[in-house]
Amino acid sequence: MRDQDFFWEGVRDEKILVQRCDACGSLRQPPGPMCPRCQSLDWHPKAMSGRGTVYAFILSKHPTRPDDAPRLVVLVDLEEGVRMVSNLVDVDVRDVRIGMSVEAIFRVVDGATLPLFRMARGA
Numbered sequence: 001m002r003d004q005d006f007f008w009e010g011v012r013d014e015k016i017l018v019q020r021c022d023a024c025g026s027l028r029q030p031p032g033p034m035c036p037r038c039q040s041l042d043w044h045p046k047a048m049s050g051r052g053t054v055y056a057f058i059l060s061k062h063p064t065r066p067d068d069a070p071r072l073v074v075l076v077d078l079e080e081g082v083r084m085v086s087n088l089v090d091v092d093v094r095d096v097r098i099g100m101s102v103e104a105i106f107r108v109v110d111g112a113t114l115p116l117f118r119m120a121r122g123a
């Protein structure tokens with residue numbers, strides 16, 4: 001999926017990159033070839049702050065491997081106004097709240113760097 005290559009290159013540099021339309025300036029996530037607002041094909045990646053809030057979450061009990069613990073899958077509203085799917089780590093599911101402040105962290109899992117979220121420090 002070439003549309004997403006830029007995203008994973010950003011993750012390797014510990015950045016969350018989102019496409020910003022050159023024509024109208026709108027951000028779009030997930031990535032796509034065309035701006036849904038103005039149909040422009042021109043865009044550049046823009047680095048997000050990594051700060052956001054939990055819009056929704058589920059505890060996934062369908063492990064990708066037999067020994068995996070349940071994963072907290074979250075929809076995060078980034079402060080720049082785009083929403084992304086990720087996993088929330090280092091937190092007990094009982095402490096997770098809608099609207100909770102979170103921040104991006106980057107961890108190497110099975111040799112690949114992944115963007116994850118944790119509770120924001122001081123939140």
Ligand SMILES: [Zn+2]
Binds near residue numbers: 021026038039
């Ligand atoms: Zn546009």
